[in-house]
């Protein structure tokens with residue numbers, strides 16, 4: 001069991017990549033605190049883990065709210081005595097609009113969840129991991145939109161570029177404390193967030209697939225495996241990376 005006696009917090013655990021990651025970490029012996037704003041989604045993830053004979057707990061938290069995030073991290077640390085792994089994954093897509101027509105309120109919401117949410121979660125996890133001799137592993141979910149252009153998704157791209165910047169800076173700051181910080185940068189992954197992009201227009205779907213060397217979209221489980229690897233001792237000397245999970249799209 002790779003994560004025996006480890007404690008993880010996963011945000012956005014009620015769906016998609018967060019759910020797949022939580023199930024995988026729990027299957028390797030980790031106690032996972034499942035967090036999201038979507039209570040029904042969290043219950044589904046919790047059931048999946050319980051039915052497989054593993055353990056998790058549910059903590060509702062809006063990552064855009066500092067008080068919620070503090071309560072999440074302090075609560076888990078208080079109950080379990082440690083936080084070994086933080087997967088800061090919750091996110092929203094925003095709209096598909098050109099920059100000049102993008103509503104400012106939506107821009108602010110995308111930044112609040114995707115950027116400030118990761119900021120709050122990183123700070124809260126660092127507070128606890130710095131006190132632990134064992135350090136910890138933080139994995140943030142950025143995007144391929146965090147390492148290059150994302151036309152008609154400029155707010156999303158801004159937030160995800162910020163996640164890469166925070167990840168690399170924190171890796172440089174906390175490596176000496178044995179805290180590793182990495183992020184994953186997936187292309188289109190078959191989750192509810194990308195469903196519109198994948199299923200609404202077959203012609204566009206085929207065009208998008210053709211631009212990916214592996215000629216298919218990714219699965220949540222494939223991102224989860226990358227995240228779990230970055231959380232594990234198998235990547236013990238890896239920090240400060242923004243790892244593309246993109247079927248070779250930006251190769």
Ligand SMILES: NC(=O)c1ccc[n+]([C@@H]2O[C@H](COP(=O)([O-])OP(=O)(O)OC[C@H]3O[C@@H](n4cnc5c(N)ncnc54)[C@H](O)[C@@H]3O)[C@@H](O)[C@H]2O)c1
Nearest residue numbers: 012015016017037038062063090091143188189191193194
């Ligand atoms: N699916 C893709 O194509 C894709 C590609 C690149 C990056 N990503 C990133 O992966 C991460 C997970 O996305 P997904 O594809 O699994 O999407 P998803 O919509 O299936 O899951 C996202 C989860 O985040 C939760 N969430 C939204 N706002 C929140 C908030 N304020 N506080 C707490 N939870 C909140 C949602 O309720 C949902 O359960 C996101 O950060 C997303 O930007 C996704």
